[in-house]
Amino acid sequence: MEEEKIIEQLKERNTAVFSQLIDEYQQKVFGTCISFVPNKEDAEDLVQEVFLEVYNSISKFKGNSKLSTWIYRITTNKCLEFIRKRNTQKRSGFLKPLFGEDFSIDKTNYFTEFNHPGFLLENKELNETLFKAINSLPESQASVFTLHKIDGKSYQEIAEITDKSVSSVESLMFRAKKNLQQVLYNYYKNDM
Numbered sequence: 001m002e003e004e005k006i007i008e009q010l011k012e013r014n015t016a017v018f019s020q021l022i023d024e025y026q027q028k029v030f031g032t033c034i035s036f037v038p039n040k041e042d043a044e045d046l047v048q049e050v051f052l053e054v055y056n057s058i059s060k061f062k063g064n065s066k067l068s069t070w071i072y073r074i075t076t077n078k079c080l081e082f083i084r085k086r087n088t089q090k091r092s093g094f095l096k097p098l099f100g101e102d103f104s105i106d107k108t109n110y111f112t113e114f115n116h117p118g119f120l121l122e123n124k125e126l127n128e129t130l131f132k133a134i135n136s137l138p139e140s141q142a143s144v145f146t147l148h149k150i151d152g153k154s155y156q157e158i159a160e161i162t163d164k165s166v167s168s169v170e171s172l173m174f175r176a177k178k179n180l181q182q183v184l185y186n187y188y189k190n191d192m
Helices: 003-011 015-036 040-060 067-099 124-136 139-150 155-162 166-191
Strands: none
Touching: 003 015, 003 040, 003 067, 015 040, 015 067, 015 139, 040 067, 067 139, 067 155, 124 139, 124 166, 139 155, 139 166, 155 166
């Protein structure tokens, strides 16, 4: 079925078409969610929220982008909302290391279950450190870095998902890499 017809059927609340949409995108959306939120249960919850949002908001879809791009935009936004809420609770103890020389990691926290197929790391501590460092980036840099390096999206796809130009995406990626280098350098320098 052509995308226009699928969108039309979705707007008419055709549950069979919506079910097909879920079947087609569920694993892709889960892959993106687990890239941002490396905890299986939270990622599964976010997948449900994404499809609920798709169902509730399809009438607002204008067709300015592909349906898949719109779904990834919703996915990215849901993940960022989740991270914002989670970080608000931990903000005081988490951002302090960015501005000081003491970058300590709370090893009892959230980033302990990471099984993303495209990015398995053998060492859980390294895993925790990397994801804390990514989460310490400004939101736009963290999004671009995660979508590109962990989820495997091209700069063009990221530009469409984030509604930015390709050159903006490249610039954000460059700054994200520089900031990550600095954060990780400070962590490992202080860890020795």
